[in-house]
Amino acid sequence: MSTEGIENFKKQRNYLNDIVMKYAQTNMKRFYALDSKVYFDGALSRKTKEMMGLVASLALRCDDCVEYHIIRCHEENVTDSEIEEALSIALIVGGSITIPHLRRAFKIWDELKEKKMQGDVQDG
Amino acid sequence: MSTEGIENFKKQRNYLNDIVMKYAQTNMKRFYALDSKVYFDGALSRKTKEMMGLVASLALRCDDCVEYHIIRCHEENVTDSEIEEALSIALIVGGSITIPHLRRAFKIWDELKEKKMQGDVQDG
Amino acid sequence: MSTEGIENFKKQRNYLNDIVMKYAQTNMKRFYALDSKVYFDGALSRKTKEMMGLVASLALRCDDCVEYHIIRCHEENVTDSEIEEALSIALIVGGSITIPHLRRAFKIWDELKEKKMQGDVQDG
Amino acid sequence: MSTEGIENFKKQRNYLNDIVMKYAQTNMKRFYALDSKVYFDGALSRKTKEMMGLVASLALRCDDCVEYHIIRCHEENVTDSEIEEALSIALIVGGSITIPHLRRAFKIWDELKEKKMQGDVQDG
Amino acid sequence: MSTEGIENFKKQRNYLNDIVMKYAQTNMKRFYALDSKVYFDGALSRKTKEMMGLVASLALRCDDCVEYHIIRCHEENVTDSEIEEALSIALIVGGSITIPHLRRAFKIWDELKEKKMQGDVQDG
Amino acid sequence: MSTEGIENFKKQRNYLNDIVMKYAQTNMKRFYALDSKVYFDGALSRKTKEMMGLVASLALRCDDCVEYHIIRCHEENVTDSEIEEALSIALIVGGSITIPHLRRAFKIWDELKEKKMQGDVQDG
Numbered sequence: 152m153s154t155e156g157i158e159n160f161k162k163q164r165n166y167l168n169d170i171v172m173k174y175a176q177t178n179m180k181r182f183y184a185l186d187s188k189v190y191f192d193g194a195l196s197r198k199t200k201e202m203m204g205l206v207a208s209l210a211l212r213c214d215d216c217v218e219y220h221i222i223r224c225h226e227e228n229v230t231d232s233e234i235e236e237a238l239s240i241a242l243i244v245g246g247s248i249t250i251p252h253l254r255r256a257f258k259i260w261d262e263l264k265e266k267k268m269q270g271d272v273q274d275g
Numbered sequence: 276m277s278t279e280g281i282e283n284f285k286k287q288r289n290y291l292n293d294i295v296m297k298y299a300q301t302n303m304k305r306f307y308a309l310d311s312k313v314y315f316d317g318a319l320s321r322k323t324k325e326m327m328g329l330v331a332s333l334a335l336r337c338d339d340c341v342e343y344h345i346i347r348c349h350e351e352n353v354t355d356s357e358i359e360e361a362l363s364i365a366l367i368v369g370g371s372i373t374i375p376h377l378r379r380a381f382k383i384w385d386e387l388k389e390k391k392m393q394g395d396v397q398d399g
Numbered sequence: 400m401s402t403e404g405i406e407n408f409k410k411q412r413n414y415l416n417d418i419v420m421k422y423a424q425t426n427m428k429r430f431y432a433l434d435s436k437v438y439f440d441g442a443l444s445r446k447t448k449e450m451m452g453l454v455a456s457l458a459l460r461c462d463d464c465v466e467y468h469i470i471r472c473h474e475e476n477v478t479d480s481e482i483e484e485a486l487s488i489a490l491i492v493g494g495s496i497t498i499p500h501l502r503r504a505f506k507i508w509d510e511l512k513e514k515k516m517q518g519d520v521q522d523g
Numbered sequence: 524m525s526t527e528g529i530e531n532f533k534k535q536r537n538y539l540n541d542i543v544m545k546y547a548q549t550n551m552k553r554f555y556a557l558d559s560k561v562y563f564d565g566a567l568s569r570k571t572k573e574m575m576g577l578v579a580s581l582a583l584r585c586d587d588c589v590e591y592h593i594i595r596c597h598e599e600n601v602t603d604s605e606i607e608e609a610l611s612i613a614l615i616v617g618g619s620i621t622i623p624h625l626r627r628a629f630k631i632w633d634e635l636k637e638k639k640m641q642g643d644v645q646d647g
Numbered sequence: 648m649s650t651e652g653i654e655n656f657k658k659q660r661n662y663l664n665d666i667v668m669k670y671a672q673t674n675m676k677r678f679y680a681l682d683s684k685v686y687f688d689g690a691l692s693r694k695t696k697e698m699m700g701l702v703a704s705l706a707l708r709c710d711d712c713v714e715y716h717i718i719r720c721h722e723e724n725v726t727d728s729e730i731e732e733a734l735s736i737a738l739i740v741g742g743s744i745t746i747p748h749l750r751r752a753f754k755i756w757d758e759l760k761e762k763k764m765q766g767d768v769q770d771g
Numbered sequence: 772m773s774t775e776g777i778e779n780f781k782k783q784r785n786y787l788n789d790i791v792m793k794y795a796q797t798n799m800k801r802f803y804a805l806d807s808k809v810y811f812d813g814a815l816s817r818k819t820k821e822m823m824g825l826v827a828s829l830a831l832r833c834d835d836c837v838e839y840h841i842i843r844c845h846e847e848n849v850t851d852s853e854i855e856e857a858l859s860i861a862l863i864v865g866g867s868i869t870i871p872h873l874r875r876a877f878k879i880w881d882e883l884k885e886k887k888m889q890g891d892v893q894d895g
Binding site: 339 | 852854858862867878880
Binding site: 245 | 582614617618619620621
């Protein structure tokens with residue numbers, strides 16, 4: 152996934168969520184709200200919670216969820232070492248069956264890092 | 276997935292099943308037969324059974340299975356409210372990890388509805 | 400599980416939920432509320448929804464969830480044929496790995512039926 | 524689980540299967556038959572197939588299924604090294620989440636070995 | 648599970664791991680080592696990592712793993728609010744199917760808290 | 772997936788693994804090593820182990836893992852009957868939810884067979 156890929160991912164996600172909301176009744180809407188609130192700052196920071204969401208997503212092997220939380224972790228300034236240690240836990244807990252998703256996780260992480268460096272150069 | 280997408284899905288599914296049947300021996304063939312019969316009318320209607328298949332497919336997070344049962348539910352005249360309530364159960368049971376599949380489920384449902392409306396206009 | 404077993408199951412469940420509520424904050428409490436509301440009568444009946452919850456629980460292989468929904472299905476007057484057809488769908492979708500849970504599902508179902516018959520005799 | 528435990532496991536399993544069969548209709552019965560036939564000798568030996576059933580059961584984390592296939596593997600004269608290598612594959616594929624089941628698998632394996640040695644001594 | 652229950656859990660776990668090690672060859676032993684090292688202090692603290700292990704364990708619905716990480720979190724001085732927020736993430740990600748495990752998680756947490764209070768009183 | 776598809780799969784896999792290794796620390800690298808060694812010849816042959824990896828991958832429904840082990844099984848001269856029996860076990864254990872992955876497994880198997888036949892003709 153290229154830089155455009157990440158933008159497309161967000162756009163596609165929003166587009167599809169709009170379709171869900173076209174049909175969603177109260178219960179479904181409330182679940183969506185909860186799924187957002189559970190990552191808010193509290194006793195644990197948003198940053199820690201996003202990493203937890205990432206670990207759960209990799210352990211459960213959901214590509215879209217992994218991608219979403221990788222992007223969110225990047226926005227929360229998670230470092231390379233932190234992301235590697237979080238993903239290592241999910242890998243050991245979940246086993247080699249998670250590796251295809253791990254590969255795609257690092258692919259997106261790598262693009263986010265390169266995108267940032269290019270941005271820094273352009274800003275410099 | 277556009278209207279063509281749904282036709283392609285069916286064609287691709289049949290094409291791949293033909294390859295399976297090229298290699299399948301008795302046990303595999305019998306399982307395929309069972310997988311068909313279990314949705315036949317009985318004490319429960321086909322319609323109810325297709326919704327149950329949909330709920331199980333979303334809870335287990337299988338895109339192809341979700342798509343197949345969404346199409347079948349549409350053919351069985353499941354309503355918007357019924358599909359939303361069935362999918363809500365799977366969402367609550369299975370959690371936010373099912374959301375990417377839920378999004379694709381409603382995407383296909385939406386296309387099936389629009390396709391029908393266009394057909395109704397053309398028939399009118 | 401004997402008749403007492405079913406009463407103990409309900410008591411133990413309530414006892415443990417009380418401990419959860421001792422620690423639960425808003426998000427967790429809201430999820431509990433949603434998990435209850437999603438089975439309310441709507442476009443689909445409570446009875447159909449409980450069977451859907453049962454199918455999802457067996458497909459996901461959760462003993463406590465299967466037991467809960469089996470009891471609820473019995474309360475909603477689901478028949479033997481209906482429960483068998485619902486469980487058959489979950490069995491075919493989820494495979495032989497669900498069989499240990501299927502066995503326990505029918506064990507509880509059988510006890511609920513015998514309990515009722517004894518009750519009918521006592522009432523008669 | 525002691526030696527008696529293994530006998531009790533088999534008895535309990537048969538007892539519960541009898542209850543399933545009290546309610547089972549054609550589809551469910553046919554699935555039970557398939558679940559038996561798929562392990563028969565063919566291009567692959569029963570022994571290899573039982574080990575495959577064990578690997579799948581551990582990867583999917585089903586205690587009853589693991590126990591059943593461990594007993595069957597023992598009956599098919601699988602060696603210590605073979606069982607260890609088969610379980611290692613399931614462990615690496617499925618991750619540390621399989622370890623509680625791995626522990627119980629070796630517990631039963633160990634009892635089956637000791638039971639046999641005692642039998643050999645008594646027979647000698 | 649009472650206070651004794653927690654001690655028994657640890658004893659039983661060690662006892663069973665000894666049986667595993669009686670049969671384990673190099674690969675299995677190395678995996679056990681990795682499963683330990685991945686929670687060591689690094690860019691992320693042991694405390695954060697134990698909570699991540701807990702989230703993954705609840706999302707994957709493994710009682711023994713949940714219990715192990717709950718005990719470890721308690722040893723790392725995780726607070727009530729932190730444990731509740733971590734478990735809430737796993738609940739929302741994994742859905743209502745995780746609730747039976749969530750109940751047992753809080754049951755053990757509650758015992759660990761009461762045990763500590765009693766210890767504090769005795770120490771006071 | 773055409774013949775090129777299989778080559779692309781291998782290339783893409785290597786490319787992504789290189790990105791993983793750019794970030795991987797000791798634990799992750801060791802897991803990768805284990806994931807390789809566990810399939811080496813031992814008490815069980817590589818061929819048997821690859822089929823076990825395939826069964827676990829299909830039961831756990833991981834397309835990339837299924838594809839990898841299908842290719843490896845082909846390289847180890849697994850026959851049509853052997854692959855069919857191994858996949859049948861995974862299908863019965865894992866249920867109809869594995870069918871979309873089973874279809875893709877046979878699609879790749881079929882291409883590997885045709886590719887070989889063409890190669891034999893060209894070599895003849």
